Amino acid sequence: MHRENNLQELDKAPVGKLLWKYSLPSVVGMVVMSIYNIIDRMFIGQGVGPDAIAGLAITFPVMNISAAFGVLIGGGAGARTSIVLGQGRKRTAELILGNSLVMTLALGTFYLALLAIFIDDVLGWFGASEKSLPYARDFMLYMLPGLLINNLTFSFSNIMRATGYPKKAMLANFIGAGMNVILAPIFIFGFKWGIKGAAIATDISMFVSMIYVHLHFLDKKSTIHYCRGIYRINREILMPIIAVGAAPCIVNTAGCLINALLNNIVYKYGGDASVAAMGVFMTFSQLAIMFVLGVCMGMQPIVGFNYGAKRYDRLKRAYWLTMVVGTVACLLGTIASVFFPRYVAMIFTTDTALIAACEHGMPIANCVFWVAAFQIVTTNFFQSLGRAVKSIFMSLSRQVICLLPLLLFLPPHYRLDGVWLSFPISDMLAALMGLCLLIPEFRRINRLAAAMPQLAPEN
Secondary structure: HHHHHHHHHHHHHHHHHHHHHHHHHHHHHHHHHHHHHHHHHHHHHHHHOOOHHHHHHHHHHHHHHHHHHHHHHHHHHEEEEHHHHOOOOOHEEEEEEHHHHHHHHHHHHHHHHHHHOOHHHHHHHHHOOOHHHHHHHHHHOOOOOOHHHHHHHHHHHHHHOOOHHHHHHHHHHHHHHHHHHHHHHHHHHHHOOHEEEEEEEHHHHHHHHHHHHHHHHHHHOOOOOOOOOOOOOOOOHHHHHHHHHHHHHHHHHHHHHHHHHHHHHHHHHHHHHHHHHHHHHHHHHHHHHHHHHHHHHHHHHHHHHHHHHHOHHHHHHHHHHHHHHHHHHHHHHHHHHHHHHHHHHHHHHOOOHHHHHHHHHHHHHOOOHHHHHHHHHHHHHHHHOHHHHHHHHHHHHHHHHHHHHHHHHHHHHHHHHHHHHHHHHHHHHHHHHHHHHHHHHHHHHHHHHHHHOOOOOOO
16 A cells, blocks of 8 residues: 555665655745745835834744744654654554644644734734834734644644655645745735735635645545544653654744844844844745755654664664755855845845845854754754654754853844854854764664664665
C-alpha cells in the first residue's frame, strides 16, 4: 500500500535523496509562509507608507505568541509521530493526531480571547507609538481569526510531513500563499482597505490551506487519519508532545519578549524610522531562517524515524547534510545584508530615511549571520531525537541567553549601533554553546551504534 511505502522509504532510501525529497517541499512551504509577511509588507510599504511598516513590525511579537502555542503542539506532535512510526506504533501516532487537534483548538480559543480583550495594552507593551498603534491595531484585529487558522494549518502539515507526505504539506502552504498574492493587492489597492485589507487577504488564504490539510486527515487512505477514540486527552500521549514541542515554543515566546524589548529600545534611540528598519531587517533575516527551518523539517522525519528504528548511521548523515545546506543559505543572507542592503530595503519601501537606516544597520547585524545555521539545525536535531532538555537549552541560547543581556548592556553605551551589534555577537556565542552540547550527543549516538549489529554502509 502507498502509506506503507511512505514509511519504508524513510527506513531504506538513500539519505541524500530522501533529504532532498523531504526538504524541497518543506523549504518551499516555509518560504511560502514567509511570503505571507513579505507580501503584506511590500504592498503596505508601497501603498500605505513607512508608519504602516512600523505598525506591522509591532505585530511581529504578537503573532509569535500565536505561533508559539501552535508549535508547542504541532512541533512536538510531528517529532513524536516520526519516532513512534519508526517503532511501528501506528495507533499511538493516531492518538497523537487526535490529542493535537483538541489541544490546538483549546489553546487557540484561550489566547484569541485574551488578545481580543487586551489588544491595545499588548501592542503598547510591544512598543507601539502614537503613530504606529492605529496601523498595528487595524492589522491585528482582522488577523485574530487567522492566527488560529494558521495553527490548524501549519501544525498539522508538520504531522502530514512526518507521516510521509512532504509534497502535500508543501502544497497546503503554496495554495494559501498563491491566494494571498492575488487577494492582497486587490483588497489593499482595489478596495482601498489599506492595512486591514492585507489581514483579511491573509485570513482567507490561510482558511483555504487549513481545509486542504484537514481533508487529508479525514481520508482513511492516509497513513494516519481521524477516527473514533483518539480525541480524549491522554496524559501519556500529551506530555511527550509538549516536552518535545517546548523547544520551538520557547523560541517563539522568547522572540515575543525580545521583540518587545527590541522595539522599545530601537524607538528610544532612533524613533519610528528605526523601528521600521528593524522590521525590514527582521523580515529579510526571517526569510533565510525559514529556508533553514524548511530543510530542518525535511530532516526531522528522517532523523526521528531512524532514531526510533535504531538506524543511527542514517540520522547522522541527515544531520550533516542539513548543516551544509543551512550554512550555505545563511551565508547568502550574510552576503546580501553586507553588500546589498540598499536593494533589500528598496523591496519594502521607497522612503529615503528608511532605506538609509537599513543600509547602516543590516551589514552590522548580519555580518556573521552564516553561523546561525549551526544553532538552528542543532536545535532541531535535538528536537527530532526527543532530547527535550538539550533542545530547550539550544532554543534559549541565541535569543535569551545571549541576545537579551547584550540588548540590555550595549545600547546604553553605543546607542542604536549597540542594538545592531548585539545580533552578530549572540550568533557566535550560541554557535559555541551548540558545539559544546553536540559533541557529547554524538558520542552517545556512537555508543548506541556500536552496540548494534553492523549494517550495510549508506550510499
